[in-house]
Amino acid sequence: MKAIHFCEYGSPDVLKFEDVEKPVPNDNQVLIKVRAASLNFIDPGLMRGPLPLRLMTGLRKPKRTHLGTDVAxxxxxxxxxxxxxxxxxxxxxxxxxxxxxxxxxxxxxxVIKPASVTFEQAGSIAWAGFTALQGLRQGNIQPGQKVLINGATGGVGTFAVQIAKSLGAEVTGVCSTGKVDLVRSIGADHVIDYTKEDFTKDDQRYDV
Structure with a gap:
């Protein structure tokens, strides 16, 4: 089968599209024919290998030579x-x-992919979406509570805004000027432009 991998640290130029052995599932695994996959914030770090990260991923050469965690x-x-x-x-x-x-x-x-969701959509959910869901569940959000999402246009933030709204919260998203309309479009009730306003210094208080 074909796969993208890398054998040295560096820019995207180190990535190779080559033939590798097809994996075989163990007794507790599922073998998936990949229809869509996506990258997350950790992948560029694994590829470029900044020095602090190399203490875990290999000093001279990467121990893990493949990228990607989300799949559909x-x-x-x-x-x-x-x-x-x-x-x-x-x-x-x-x-x-x-x-x-x-x-x-x-x-x-x-989990089973809903029929109404495309493979491309599903293939970009897992890491960021599950992180947002886990964080909001720990906050034990109740309908009507005020929730502040700092970094509302990041991978986790965009999911957090939408999930919090679906739980009945009054959501405030924090972002830069150019992304205000985006945050409103995904459901935020209020938007704070951090280049113009410091939310840590106003009198507004939030439940989560």
Missing amino acids: GQVEAVGKNVTLFKAGDEVFGVARSTLAEYVCARERAL
């Missing part, structure tokens, strides 16, 4: 202990090395 696709095979999915199911979630034609993922790291 169709189940091709399942391990003998897998009970939630079967061949042919359309799924999305988190895996490792998703910039490939096939990838293996843990059963618990996947």
Whole structure:
């Protein structure tokens, strides 16, 4: 199968599109034929290898040579202990090395893709969307509460605004001037332009 990988640190020029061995799922994994995958903030760091990160990823050469964690696709095979999915199911979630034609993922790291969601949409949800959902759940948001989303146009922030609104919160998003309209378009009730206003110095208080 084809996959994108890198054998040295550097710019995107170090990426290679080459033939690699097709993965085989273990007893608790699902083999997915990848239809869409996306990158997150960690991927450029893994590729470029700044010195502090190399203490974990390898000083001279990267230990992990593949990128991508978000994935959406169709189940091709399942391990003998897998009970939630079967061949042919359309799924999305988190895996490792998703910039490939096939990838293996843990059963618990996947969910069924709704028919109304495209593979491209589903393939960009997992890392940022799950992070936003986890954070908001820890906040135990109740309808009518005031929620402030700082960094409302980042990967996590855009999901957080929409999820908080769906939970019935009154949402304020913080962003720069050029992104005010975007934050309003995804559902924020109020928008603070941090280049003009410091929300840490006003009298407004938030529940989360």
